[in-house]
Amino acid sequence: MSLIVSIDTSTKVCSVALHKEGKLLGLSELFTEKSHSGMLTTLVENVVKQAGYELSQLDAIAVAKGPGSYTGLRIGVSTAKGLSFALDKPLLSVNTLEAMAAQLKDMYGADTLLCPMIDARRMEVYCGVWNTEMGTISEIEAKIIDETAFISLLEKQPIVFFGDGAAKCKSQIAHPNAHFPNTELYPSARTVGVLAHKAFQEQAFENVVSFEPFYLKDFVGTTPKAAQNKA
Incomplete structure (x- = not known):
């Protein structure tokens, strides 16, 4: 037990x-x-x-x-x-980021990736990428976000960006496969x-x-x- x-x-x-x-x-x-x-x-x-x-x-x-x-x-x-x-x-x-990804793993299909983001400084976030089976796609890192961030993954499949660091990244990550939930998680x-x-x-x-x-x-x-x- x-x-x-x-x-x-x-x-x-x-x-x-x-x-x-x-x-x-x-x-x-x-x-x-x-x-x-x-x-x-x-x-x-x-x-x-x-x-x-x-x-x-x-x-x-x-x-x-x-x-x-x-x-x-x-x-x-x-x-x-x-x-x-x-x-x-x-x-x-x-x-922490893996636990955040686990919050959404049952809410999306197998083709969608999950990218929890925790706000760091300026345009930097702590982040990682998982699939809905909780397999690691991109290792955890402190990442400075610009228009090229996650582009290779976004060209292949949708990614959900969420967490208190996601909102400030929305203007930079403008790819059609990038999704930002309205609710802050x-x-x-x-x-x-x-x-x-x-x-x-x-x-x-x-x-x-x-x-x-x-x-x-x-x-x-x-x-x-x-x-x-x-x-």
């Missing part, structure tokens, strides 16, 4: 889900970044309790490891590691838990001591000029 609580704080949405054998039992989502540090532990406790369980009954803790917001990922991973230590439960991690612990169940079956546990978020890029807190002046 697998009773897994999952955490996703990769973007401004803070979400917690509880799954049993991959089936959703409870979900709580807050659409504000301010909720990450102040409410995350409370959300975990409430989701588990409202489903009729105790934290001690969990079989594992899962977390969306990134890419995404540097601060959000730090909070999510730190909380997940803390719960894993305190409860003596194994830790699982799921790639965010990462969610709902699909993190589904992928975590698979990882649990494979016993793909993380080392709680050494595990770190998947930032994809180094965090930049100051401009190069400011950094030089500080040095």
